[in-house]
Amino acid sequence: MNCTHSLKAAKDRPCAAPASQRLAQRLLAALLAAALAPAALADTLKLDARAPVAEPLTGHLKLGTATSPQGETLAANSRYLLKDGKPWLPVMGEYHFSRAPASQWADQLRLMKAAGIDIVASYVFWNHHQEQPGAFNWRGNHDLRRFVQLAQAAGLKVVVRLGPWAHGEARYGGIPDWVVDKMPTRGNDPEYMGHVERLYAEIGGQLKGLLWKDGGPVIGVQLENEYNIRGAGKGEAHISALKALALKAGMDVPLYTVTGWDGTVYPSGEVMPVFGGYPDEPWATSTKELPPKETHAFRFDTRVSGDLGAQTQSHQPGTAETDKDKVPFLGAEYGPGLPAMYRRRTLVSPDDIAAMLPVQLGSGVNLFGYYMFHGGRNPVGVGGTGLEESTLSGGYNDTPRISYDFQAPLGPDGQQRPVLTKLRPFHYFLRDYGAQLATMTVRQPERSPANPADLQTPRWSVRSNGDSGFLFFNNHVRQYPMPTQAGVRFEVQLPGGAVTLPSQPVDIPDGAYFIWPVNLDLDGVALRYATAQPVTRVDAGAQGIVHVFVTTAGLPAEFALADRLQVLKPGSGLQRLGVTAAGRAVSVLLLSPAQAEQLNVLEIAGQRRLVFSEQQAWVADGRLQLRGVGPHPLGAAVFPALARPRAPGLQVRQDGVLQRLALPGSIPQPTLKILPTRPAGNAPRVLKGGLANAAVQPVPEAFATAATWALTLPAKLPAQAEDVLLELDFVGDIGRVFAGTRMLDDWYYNGQHWQLGLRQFGLKPGAELQLSVLPLRADAPIYIDAAHRPAFAAGQAQAAELRGARLLTVRRMSISP
Structure with a gap:
């Protein structure tokens, strides 16, 4: 009899498969048998994972209060972190509150949460809060307490990196000039430690009631940074003294960490080391491509991923090496981008970054921490003093005075960078499978x-x-x-x-x-x-x-x-x-x-949903938020479907299992008037020197040779735009944007387009900005990736060119579910 192959027929009676289907079934069975059977092919890559997994050590780490008032717990054993007694493998991202406008914090923290970040980490730069002796500044963009409260509202936990020496490409590592000028630092000098005690007491006051033991989001603190200094009153003794001051200031938290690379020293059992790695070394002195980096090679014997730029040297193994079987493999500084150094301006690709994740996770990492996940800008000090690291102030590196873009997944103004779309699927993987992965042991191939x-x-x-x-x-x-x-x-x-x-x-x-x-x-x-x-x-x-x-x-x-x-x-x-x-x-x-790469996993109306969008997507006040740059229409596809999505002008249709949401039309892009105002002069020769004996940033007088352009904003910016980005495409050495005499931002040329959000500056309609570009000399001993280094013509001594400048609107839509 004829037999209809349908769901109904399958329920009603057995049905003989057609010959073609039986052949396909036999082929699949053969393939499955081959797949499940051991193979003896010469090209088979083999690995033995039969050895049992050892039980983790417990009770040997002297950490802080692990239980919140709600009965939630956070702890660590020798192999992994535990949340409520279960293995936990979170993702942590760095975002420096004092390098960002406070008006942006709430949305940016929610964007980080939407990207799969579980913990936000932030340095407290001492010289951002007490540049001069006397009172501390915790107001406005320096309001640590409000930043932590907003992180909690966004569903993020917090790790506060206390310093007092932070590095972070800050002047004197973040220690104020008046301290550096007067006394020894980074050791147990009584005068220095007296000031550190006050700093920690101030931070403790800011965090009062916000610690894990109080029901707050602060689960950990980091003491110092890149610390491998030994000697009387230093080494383990200094880290012990800092921890005692943190506890005295009330900072009793489940996790205490130090950075673990470059021969770090710390008191074993009192703190846990965290590690990192970058796909290039902008702090290196070479003007050529570097050999292949360890961050793209699996590690089976060490947790230290080569040179991470510590500015002090150690010539013997650190505590992190001897502690390897006592503490979990935690990460805090895996670079999702790179900082700009004057002598070396590496521009990494999204794959350069994303390829690190399988390697680091496959090497045993049980906390994946990024530095930086969100870019920023340095505040300007009293009297216009730069608070950046520079050779002029004795630093090892020259960095931009203001820009701390870092090529981060989220730019200084919240821009979504292509690297973010490559990283999100890995974060979502860890959210759902991290508990299993955390307990698993690394196995090395034959x-x-x-x-x-x-x-x-x-x-x-x-x-x-x-x-x-x-x-x-x-x-x-x-x-x-x-x-x-x-x-x-x-x-x-x-x-x-x-x-x-x-x-x-x-x-x-x-x-x-x-x-x-x-x-x-x-x-x-x-x-x-x-x-x-x-x-x-x-x-x-x-x-x-x-x-x-x-x-x-x-x-x-x-x-x-x-x-x-x-x-x-x-x-x-x-x-x-x-x-x-x-x-x-x-x-x-x-x-x-x-x-x-378009996938976002968001909790909307009490249900986890897949949201596919080319734009940024997150949730605020129970509504789906979409934000895009430029003239493109906003849209998303959602699964499972929202019950009754609503927004002005929203179009909704079903496409298979996906519910498509679209807001057609666009905001007209405002016109920028560009006028050359001064041709470039002959830039002075780039000198070598400083602690690195490499190219040093030109002295201020060199900028007299910069080419300049007047950039006039339109008389009226689109009212419905959330922000307007100034995007600049230039070739040269250093670019700077001014409003009058105030420098708004600066940039080392590396081939990356430079964007600057204008709303934060409160500019008047029709305002005129000035762009200055210091010429890049053909003989400058500076590394720029070959794909972006200018092709100097025969006899051409320098380059200073504005290839393009435009204004891009930032548009946002809020959709009720």
């Missing part, structure tokens, strides 16, 4: 690179516990082409047997990096492996449980289940894998890399 310069040997690792784990792979190294890893399969030996993946050898291209799961439970559906990266999980109500994955570019997305192998394609909607014990559907929503 073959691994001999050193970071080995670009031929595949770079990978596994973290596992029992039969479950995650496979981490990286084939991206900044500025170095990587060979295609041809005909690759992975064989992971687990206590319950070997898992080999994928079903057939694949070629992994240059630039690929990913995390693949092994024996992952998807709400009762046993996933043997997937060659796609898990991102998040959504309870879609009647549509069941949906697990979101993203494909690895160029590779098939295989999902190996107990009884079958499914090869899924992105853009196919919900693809069912099985059911939960309660009979609810378990499906996969598979995204392409481009789709994943």
